[in-house]
Amino acid sequence: MSETEPHPSSRDAALSRRRLLRAGMSAAAALPFGFAASAGRAWGPGPGAPFDPGPLCAPAAATEAATGALRPIKLAWNATAICTAAAPVAKERGIFARHGLDVEFVNFGGSTEALLEAIATGKADAGIGMALRWLKPMEQGFDVKITAGLHGGCLRLLAAKAANITDIASLKGKTIAISDQASPAKNFFGLLLSDAGVDPEREVEWRQYPADLLNLAVEKGEAQALADADPRTWIWLKDPRLTEVATNLTGIYATRSCCVVAVRGSLVRNDRAVAGALTRAVLEGGHRVQTDPADAAAIFANYGGKGSVEDLAAMLRSQTHQHRPVGADLKREIALYGDELKRVNVLRKTTDTAKFAERVYADVLS
The missing domain is CATH 3.40.190.10 (Periplasmic binding protein-like II)
Incomplete structure (x- = not known):
């Protein structure tokens, strides 16, 4: 054995330490994101963090x-x-x-x-x-x-370009076509109207139509805007006569x-x-x-x-x-x-x- 070659026992110890280190790293990689910070949470999202849906142990x-x-x-x-x-x-x-x-x-x-x-x-x-x-x-x-x-993000409020509705506040006094009076679109855009100083119960009219006909209500002039969800609203936005006023990713809701x-x-x-x-x-x-x-x-x-x-x-x-x-x-x-x-x-x-x-x-x- 040369003077520079490590003794077998030292080499084995080093190998064992490397194996242990690798095993520890593998175990750490298997831990769900956020586990070290919060042992009571099996998974939690974080900025830029890789997604790991698994718990520490298989359910x-x-x-x-x-x-x-x-x-x-x-x-x-x-x-x-x-x-x-x-x-x-x-x-x-x-x-x-x-x-x-x-x-x-x-x-x-x-x-x-x-x-x-x-x-x-x-x-x-x-x-x-x-x-x-x-x-x-x-x-x-x-x-x-x-x-x-x-x-x-899946709700959109669209308006007729001819109605000159450029923002939520300009919906005051207008009619908005919706699929039903308890729809998520009505609830959400009612919040935006309130934020803009428009009373969503008294200063706009919510008029109900079959969901697939909301765009026709705007086209016929029975309503100046419509509020609904994708995929309908995304497809209707291809109509050059319509413009997107807001979505449920607008402002603080992003x-x-x-x-x-x-x-x-x-x-x-x-x-x-x-x-x-x-x-x-x-x-x-x-x-x-x-x-x-x-x-x-x-x-x-x-x-x-x-x-x-x-x-x-x-x-x-x-x-x-x-x-x-x-x-x-x-x-x-x-x-x-x-x-x-x-x-x-x-x-x-x-x-x-x-x-x-x-x-x-x-x-x-x-």
Whole structure:
């Protein structure tokens, strides 16, 4: 042995230390993002952080998946709403199965209130829908828990160029076409009107039409503007006679989630591991929507989504699928929406929105 060659025992010790270091680094890489900072949180988004939907240990549902047993789950969604694309992506790309779930979709096209009722009454186990539609029924006691935010941006307010509506304030005295009087679009743009000093109940008229005919109401002059969701509004914006006045990413709402994941209350209480696995899977689906919107658009199109794959992908890129709040971040957003909905007389003035957010949110990820 040369004088410069390390002794075998020293070499073995060094190798052992390197193996231990590598093992420690691998274990650290396996930890979900945010675990070191908050041991009670299985996953949390952060600026520039890589997405890691997995918990420290595989949930019970995922353990069952390894043995071939998948847990049947019914997920309610609106198959006409492009913003719910995380669900079919999670199904078609095997994400649900990897989380131990055999997911059956229950379609409630056009009515998120009916979708929420289906979850509350046990016809579905969970669903994806709009917070601004669900918070009022949840205030009234629906046994449904919000477990994650999914993205922001899918509502648009369009106006006839001929009406010279250049901003929210210039809607004063105008008629806005909507699909129904409790729609998320009405609730949200009512908030913007209030912020702009326009009374959304007395100084504008909300006129109801069938959802697919809102643009015709503006074209005929029966309304000067319309408020609805993608994909309709994105497609209507191609009409050179229409202009976009605002979206639900306007101003302070740019960092808010509009669509949320909600789970049947009894499932959260009785099978929290499954509720957590479902929430993680949908969040992972949302991450794939963000990173590959073209693939998500192609999948959604196969489920009957309106518009070309190119249009659908452009819609997804315009939305904030990187914004998927959970925990304290999501509870803060719920409380803010609650305060704002009180201001436009959707929620009761007496509702304590901090307590309300605490009650309707369930942490199933820690």
